[in-house]
Amino acid sequence: MPGSPARGAAVxxxxxxxxxxxxxxxxxxxxxxxxxxxxxQKLKDSALKLLRYHQNMHELLLEVEEPRCKKLRxxxxxxxxxxxxxxxxxxxxxxxxxxxxxxxxxxxxxxxSARVFAHSVLQVCVEPSHPVLLSPEQRKKLTxxxxxxxxxxxxxxxxxLTFCQELWKAQNSLLxxxxxxxxxxxxxxxxxxxQSHPDTEAMALWLFRNLRFLCEQIxxxxxxxxxxxxxxxxxxxxxxxxxxxGSSDPRKLVEPERxxxxxxxxxxxxxxxxxxxxxxxxxxxxxxxxxxxWITVYSGHICCGLVAEDSLNSFFSHTxxxxxxxxxxxxxxxxxxxxxxxxxxxxxxxxxxxxxxVLVTLxxxxxxxxxxxxxxxQEVNWQHVLSCVSTLVVCFPEAQQLVKDWVASLxxxxxxxxxxxxxVTAFLIVRQATLEGPYVFPSYADWFKESFGSSHGxxxxxxxxxxxxFKFLSDLVxxxxxxxxxxxxxxxxxxxxxxxxxxxxxxxLAKTRLADLKVSLENVGLxxxxxxxxxxxxxxxxxxxxxxxxxxxxEQTGKIPMPVxxxxxxxxxxYVSHFLPALLAPRVLPxxxxxxxxxxxxxxxxxxxxxxxxxxx
Numbered sequence: 001m002p003g004s005p006a007r008g009a010a011v012x013x014x015x016x017x018x019x020x021x022x023x024x025x026x027x028x029x030x031x032x033x034x035x036x037x038x039x040x041q042k043l044k045d046s047a048l049k050l051l052r053y054h055q056n057m058h059e060l061l062l063e064v065e066e067p068r069c070k071k072l073r074x075x076x077x078x079x080x081x082x083x084x085x086x087x088x089x090x091x092x093x094x095x096x097x098x099x100x101x102x103x104x105x106x107x108x109x110x111x112x113s114a115r116v117f118a119h120s121v122l123q124v125c126v127e128p129s130h131p132v133l134l135s136p137e138q139r140k141k142l143t144x145x146x147x148x149x150x151x152x153x154x155x156x157x158x159x160x161l162t163f164c165q166e167l168w169k170a171q172n173s174l175l176x177x178x179x180x181x182x183x184x185x186x187x188x189x190x191x192x193x194x195q196s197h198p199d200t201e202a203m204a205l206w207l208f209r210n211l212r213f214l215c216e217q218i219x220x221x222x223x224x225x226x227x228x229x230x231x232x233x234x235x236x237x238x239x240x241x242x243x244x245x246g247s248s249d250p251r252k253l254v255e256p257e258r259x260x261x262x263x264x265x266x267x268x269x270x271x272x273x274x275x276x277x278x279x280x281x282x283x284x285x286x287x288x289x290x291x292x293x294w295i296t297v298y299s300g301h302i303c304c305g306l307v308a309e310d311s312l313n314s315f316f317s318h319t320x321x322x323x324x325x326x327x328x329x330x331x332x333x334x335x336x337x338x339x340x341x342x343x344x345x346x347x348x349x350x351x352x353x354x355x356x357x358v359l360v361t362l363x364x365x366x367x368x369x370x371x372x373x374x375x376x377x378q379e380v381n382w383q384h385v386l387s388c389v390s391t392l393v394v395c396f397p398e399a400q401q402l403v404k405d406w407v408a409s410l411x412x413x414x415x416x417x418x419x420x421x422x423x424v425t426a427f428l429i430v431r432q433a434t435l436e437g438p439y440v441f442p443s444y445a446d447w448f449k450e451s452f453g454s455s456h457g458x459x460x461x462x463x464x465x466x467x468x469x470f471k472f473l474s475d476l477v478x479x480x481x482x483x484x485x486x487x488x489x490x491x492x493x494x495x496x497x498x499x500x501x502x503x504x505x506x507x508x509l510a511k512t513r514l515a516d517l518k519v520s521l522e523n524v525g526l527x528x529x530x531x532x533x534x535x536x537x538x539x540x541x542x543x544x545x546x547x548x549x550x551x552x553x554x555e556q557t558g559k560i561p562m563p564v565x566x567x568x569x570x571x572x573x574x575y576v577s578h579f580l581p582a583l584l585a586p587r588v589l590p591x592x593x594x595x596x597x598x599x600x601x602x603x604x605x606x607x608x609x610x611x612x613x614x615x616x617x
Contacts, residue, residue, distance in 0.1 A: 091151050094148060094151070094152075095151075095152070095155060095157060098112060098113050098116075098152070098157060099157075108159070109157050110156070110157055110158050110159035110162070111159050111162045113149075113152045113157055113158045113159070114158055114159040114160070114161075114162035114163035114166065115162060115163075115166050117145060117148070117149050117152075117158070117163060118162075118163050118166030118167050119166070120145045121142065121145065121167065121174075121178055121182070122167070122170050122173060122174065124138050124141050124142045124145070124178065125138070125173050125174055125175045125178055126173065128173075128175050130175075131213040131216075131217070132175060132176040132177055132210055132213045132214055132217065132228070132231075133175070133177045133217075133227065133228070134175055134177045134178060134181075138175075138178075139177075139181075142178060142181055143181075146181065146182070146185050146187055149187050150185065150186065150187065153186075153187065160187075160188050160192060161196060163187075163188060164188060164192065164193050164196035164197075165196060165198075167179075167193070168196065168197050168198065171197075171202070171206055176210040176213070176214065176231065177227070177231065179193060180230075180231045180234065180235075183234070190234070190235065190238050191238060191242065191259070194207075194259065194262065195258075195259055200258050200261070200262055203262060204262050204265045204266050204269070207235075207262070207266045208266055208269045208270065208273075211232070211235065211266065211270055211294070212270075212273070212290050214228050214231060214232045214235075214293065215232065215270075215289075215290040215291070215292075215293030215294040216286050216287075216289050216290040216293060217293070218232065218292075218293035218296065219288070219289030219290055219291070219292035219293035219294075220289045220293075229296075232293070232296075232297065233297070236267075236297045237307055238263070239263040239264075239266055239267055240263070240267070240307050240311055240312065240315045241307045241308065241311055242259050242260055242263040243260050243262075243263030243264040243267060243315070244263075244264070244311045244312075244314040244315045244318065245260065245308075245311060264318075267315070267319075268322060270294055271294075271319060271322055271323070271326075272322075272326065273287075273290075273291075273294075274290075274291045274294055274295065274350075274354070275323065275326050275327075275384075277290070277291045278291060278348050278350055278351045279327075288350070291350055292350060295350060295353055295354050295357065298316070298319065298354060298357035298358055298361070299357055299361075312361070313361075313362070316358050316361045316362050317362065317366075317370055319358055320358050320359075320362065320367065320370050320374075320388075321370065321374055321378075323354070323355075323358070323381075323384050323388070324370075324371070324374045324375075324378075324380050324381060324384050324385050324388065325374060325378050325379065325380055325381060326381050326384065327381055328378075328379040328380050328381045328382075329381070330381065330382045330383060332382070332424055332428075333479045334382065335382035335383075335386065335428055336428070336476065336479040336480065337479050337481075338383070339382075339386050339428065339431060339432055339435070340435060340481065342383050342386045342387045342390065342432070343387075343390055343432075343435045343436065344387070344390040344391055344394045344435075344436055347387045347390065347391070351387065352387070352391050355387070355388050355391040355392075356391060356395055359388075359391065359392060359395070359396065364392065364396045364398050364399035364402055365402060367392060367399070368392070368399065368402045368403065368406055371385070371388070371389070371406075372406060375425055382428070386428060386429075386432040389403065389429055389432045389433060390432055390433070390435065390436055393433045393436055393440050393441055394436050394440055400433075400440065400441055403429065403433055403441070406429070407426045407429055407430055410422045410423070410425055410426035410429075411423070411426050411451065411458050412458070414426065414458075414468075415458045415459065415461065415465050415468065415469075418464075418468050420472070423472055427476075430444065430447050431444060431484070434447065443527070444483075444484065444487055445487045445490075445491055448487055448488070448491055449491045452469070452493035452494065453491060453493065453494055454494055455494060457493065457494060459493055460494070463499060466493075466495065466499050466502055467502065469493065470502045470503070470505070470506050473488060473506055474505075474506055474509055477509055477510060477513050478513070480510075480513070482514055482517055482519040485510040485513060485514060486514070486519075486521065488506070488507075488510060489507055489510055489511065489521065490570070490571065492507065525542035525543065525545060525546045525574075526546040526549075526550070526561075526563040526564060526567055526579070527545070527546055527549045527550075527563065541582065542578075543574075543578040543579050543581070543582035544582045546563075546579055546582070547579065547582045547583045549561075550563070550564050550583075550599070551595055551596055551599050554595060554598070554599045554602070555595045560599075560602060560603055560606060564579070564603070567579060568607075583596075583599075583600065583603075584600070
């Protein structure tokens with residue numbers, strides 16, 4: 001070409017003798033470059049890193065493989081028929097193929113097989129038909145791949161760490177059943193997979209999301225519930241055993257710190273989600289189904305024998321504490337006004353189910369002890385505390401005495417050290433227990449009379465204790481339910497005559513408050529029923545109810561009940577105007593005298609004997 005230097009011609013300016021050809025320049029450049037083994041190794045490492053993190057392994061293998069070997073691609077070997085893989089000749093061929101490809105790429109054979117197998121697993125999970133489960137076709141494909149991975153593992157040709165890292169790169173498309181299948185078939189266990197995740201927060205969110213999906217499907221009773229229950233049980237066992245390791249567990253000394261933190265975090269997230277859902281009082285929602293499924297894990301038999309006993313107890317104790325302290329936004333005044341709505345019958349059935357499962361595992365004695373500790377040391381959610389107390393006394397008869405003893409200790413402490421918190425706690429717990437009826441716990445009137453109606457009451461030590469009691473009762477008046485003030489008026493504390501103004505001041509305040517609420521003292525029955533819905537006008541006459549209850553007690557004891565006798569003396573207007581007319585209402589008399597007739601005759605004889613003047617001998 002005109003004007004162009006000939007090959008090998010001199011280039012550059014200057015005299016002819018100083019100009020060099022291209023060949024000479026290139027030759028000189030090669031001579032100047034010295035061999036640097038460290039630099040060569042760095043280049044190799046950078047190339048490997050580039051391949052590992054920025055290259056699609058499946059596409060890379062297609063590029064590297066020669067045309068004549070297209071039928072022997074590694075991805076197809078991994079996804080082959082499991083029966084073929086199990087034969088010795090096929091297994092040997094697969095090992096050879098992986099060694100050859102690893103040699104060509106310059107990577108360890110274990111890394112190569114792990115990356116190819118991870119790609120195969122993720123391909124199986126593409127386009128899932130279920131949030132957590134594999135379809136039959138997906139399960140069949142995964143089974144074939146797992147057989148190959150197991151074979152490579154047996155010959156030390158598979159890197160578990162690399163495999164885990166590759167899976168987490170596409171965690172959003174990873175189905176939980178695929179992970180569970182790898183765990184149960186010994187390819188990589190759940191703990192190893194979770195520990196390899198580079199981001200603790202992302203791992204916790206992934207677990208939480210999959211747990212919700214699992215529980216949602218279990219709560220909906222879908223056809224594959226057996227598989228999902230096994231997955232849920234296995235994951236929960238792992239989380240409890242790692243998150244609540246006992247002091248004697250050797251893993252506590254060697255296990256990375258983040259695994260226990262992740263385990264407790266996921267368990268707390270699930271419980272918080274459940275409590276939030278139940279606070280919203282759902283009817284028929286997916287969240288409610290998820291809560292229903294999650295509550296099933298709070299059973300000792302799920303982890304029995306597989307989780308250490310001290311870990312299990314620690315988990316359930318922690319769970320009860322979290323329930324009692326979750327979102328402590330309600331004040332004591334709120335609890336005083338609203339606790340009637342937190343009885344056992346009015347609490348969401350899933351929440352009472354949760355309480356029962358936790359309390360059964362801990363036992364009534366330890367449960368009451370945990371309640372005491374939490375109330376003394378932490379801010380609490382009063383709705384959860386009081387609804388838990390209701391569940392405790394309703395479902396565990398032996399807990400009734402434990403609650404009585406607990407209240408007695410609170411009252412003793414309150415009057416010994418004038419500790420207001422103990423006084424408030426005792427009154428709230430007693431009132432909550434009495435909401436469940438006399439067959440579960442003595443009535444509030446009986447407890448109040450027993451505590452303050454004699455010279456041995458808590459308040460009888462000094463004037464200071466009397467002032468403490470009446471100031472407390474007076475401070476309650478603005479938030480009190482009318483029933484409680486009526487009990488205080490009809491069954492007042494026993495007070496020495498010189499301190500009687502303290503009592504009269506309180507009664508005056510309570511009566512004023514009742515008048516403001518337009519509640520009449522004359523319509524108050526002998527047997528209060530604080531848990532009954534509606535007011536007196538919306539249900540059967542209070543006097544008729546009192547007659548029925550009095551006759552029922554008479555049938556059991558053969559004696560006129562004490563409330564009837566007290567009313568005949570201290571509450572004459574109600575006794576004469578309401579109770580007696582209800583008792584003596586006209587009716588057809590039975591041929592054989594019944595208990596009602598016997599009650600009337602006994603009351604008549606008692607009245608005649610009391611009205612006759614005594615004769616001195």
